Amino acid sequence: MEPVHTEPVSTEQVAAFRRFNRYFTRRIGALDDHYLGQDRPLGEARLLFEIGDGVSLRELRSRLGLDAGYLSRMAKALEAQGMVRVTVHPDDNRLRMVALTPAGQVELKEQQRRANALVAHLLGGLTDTQRADLTEAMTTTRRLLRLAAITVDLVDGASADARACLDAYADDIDERFPEGFDKSDLVRADEVSGDAGAFFVAYEEDRPVGCGALRRLGPGVGEIRHVWVHPDARRLGLARRILDALEREGRRRGFDVVRLDTHATLSEAQAMYRACGYTEIARYDDNVYASHWFEKRLG
Template sequence: MRPTTEPVAVDDVRVLRRFNRYFTRRIGVLDDHYLGQDRPLGEARLLFEVGDGASLRELRTRLGLDAGYLSRMVKALEAQGLVRVRVHPGDSRLRVAELTPAGRDEVTEQNRRANGLAEGLLSGLSPAQRGELTAAVTVTERLLRLAAITVEVVDGASRDARATLAAYAADIDERFPEGFDPAALVRPGEVSGRTGAFLVAYEEGRAVGCGALRRLAPRVGEIRHVWVHPGARRLGLARRILDGLERAAVERGYGTVRLDTHAALTEAQALYRACGYTEIPRYDENVYAAHWFEKRLARPGADGRAGNR
């Protein structure tokens, strides 16, 4: 599920492509001897990612590589004495790649050269300009991460749905002064099918967020358990999940959605207000709730424009 947005402007595409071409050339990505070492960027990056050890499955997901291509690179690095592969001690189905002493030495040298390249680039700028550049890079990384995350509708009883709900419950159990009882979580049947939906956000194959929608009353849906993994926060992902839940509500015929939140979740309250939710009187008996919100939804009109439902 991707956010519904205006078509991407041609100029925006052109600017991003121009930056990609300049940056890849500037840091030597196109050279078969990346950073002056005797290997292309792909092999150098694989050595870096192996680090203290990683399964081939994890490397394939993290780097977005085809299994056959990854296997060929690993074999090439094995033949050079830089990597060794063994069976995972706890799971015979997994193979784990580890750096040899020679491999660790090469990664150390790779890091030294990469740091030198970065310092060389930054040295041509004043301190104020360096601050401006690093701030811009931070924003760029955040937005590119958000752009790459997908939000998908999954069955409420699926493994990822239950895993993210468990993580949500553990998270708020620590934040609520009174703790949290997992028995208060939505049931799979409530958030599946024609009247409900369960959304999971994925980053590089990992589930990093969730949100649920269930029927509350005729033409009224309720949003529950909007959660983002700590490592994926401050990207704008909670807003993306909330938007997906609202669109799922419209698709299921709900003209209004409601939700509640705990007094301790001040950031959630700010998000809901920023997204057009209005605080209303208590509508449920949720013992963890201190604030209740409602939002009227819009749906595409007959002419394709948004119309109020």
């Protein structure tokens, strides 16, 4: 796994994070066995919310990051209370489904009412400007926490996750390029594996959400290819994280410079490359999709 920062985290930053966490969990009642004044702790209340119109226990495990045994015990407890109904999927007897009963739907509706009232009460003590500031701060906090939790890992260029990311990348740009995109122009696995190059995949909770490739062009020269982020993970700063991982790998391999090209329609990519220290250069390849070429010296 690639490190996500280049400088150590200070003790003050750790203390501030933990201090905020203690305050927030206490303020919203997360420590109370009767969350929002109802007869259950936060864990069970959250599970009712996530079940919604019905879902598989497998999906809940993935969505909430819960241990299978712990989730099963909570589901059984809610079933015993008449809040949920656990069944077997009609087309797959290995898959257990869980849905709210009418009683569970009533409780969830009341839970939502109380949660909204709690938030309205908290925000009621602030001015409109302060509420806007708080909302913006929470949005930034969520974005940065998501980014912090994503890992950018070196994988084999022939791995299933690498090829799945490249397929998604190709489908994405095929829609954006006026002339379309031919998947045969994707890098080959042997070009981005072993001594020839490297392939990185970004993971959010074990789900691939981005990628980037590095291949050797010549002595001391590398080329960055196919930097891509899933639409659900965009505007987090993840593309820069992937680019940074590729540059560090280039330095490790002894490259003095890395180059890349991009399409005329990808204006956001061009802006990112310039902001990250890349300078535009003359054409260096015969890529039919490229209209801008960049390079960066690796200090």
